[in-house]
Amino acid sequence: MIAKMKMSVLIVTGLIFFLGILGTAFAIDPGFELAKSCRANLTMLNAATKKCIADGTMGFPTWDTFEHVYTMLLSTKYVPQKPTKPTPDCEYFIVFMNVNNYDWYCNLHGVESGDRSITIRYHEYSFPSKVNSKYMSIPKYKSHYDNIVRWVGYTPTLWEDVKYRYTRNPLTTIIYVIFGVLAAYFTYKNIYGP
Numbered sequence: 001m002i003a004k005m006k007m008s009v010l011i012v013t014g015l016i017f018f019l020g021i022l023g024t025a026f027a028i029d030p031g032f033e034l035a036k037s038c039r040a041n042l043t044m045l046n047a048a049t050k051k052c053i054a055d056g057t058m059g060f061p062t063w064d065t066f067e068h069v070y071t072m073l074l075s076t077k078y079v080p081q082k083p084t085k086p087t088p089d090c091e092y093f094i095v096f097m098n099v100n101n102y103d104w105y106c107n108l109h110g111v112e113s114g115d116r117s118i119t120i121r122y123h124e125y126s127f128p129s130k131v132n133s134k135y136m137s138i139p140k141y142k143s144h145y146d147n148i149v150r151w152v153g154y155t156p157t158l159w160e161d162v163k164y165r166y167t168r169n170p171l172t173t174i175i176y177v178i179f180g181v182l183a184a185y186f187t188y189k190n191i192y193g194p
């Protein structure tokens, strides 16, 4: 009897392990997709700024919001279509030292390519945020960096964590949730049951 039980535990464990590997192989990463579309926006904004500079505009602010720079300098001439935000927290800003050193950054995803990459948790997602230390002397950029670091310490809710795991590995997540619910049910029954 005991041997039989041990055997079935072994089989179930093996099965979970196998499904886990299978799940990882087919999982897509929505966090990565979000970062990719945000970075495409940054590429577009950097290219628009480059064109605007080439046409003779040199006076960009050291730091400013997208809306401001759009109204004052870029307009539909350089940005025919305003970028759509991949997440509600994506917001675009410019940091500008000179015509060769400037970047657009997103509140959440950072710059297009920087010298550091920080992996952050954002609700049910996880993605790398890129920072460039050469802009640290610009105070607004420094506080952006501090905010990024703050997201690293973000503690997802249980439900966000389940969703995060599910997109990475659907099958094992379902199995874990079932085990979790069963465990909770038996614990409840032991304490409150007849």
Ligand SMILES: [Zn+2]
Pocket (backbone or CB within 6 Å): 038, 086, 087, 089, 090, 091, 106, 107, 108, 109, 110
């Ligand atoms: Zn973003």
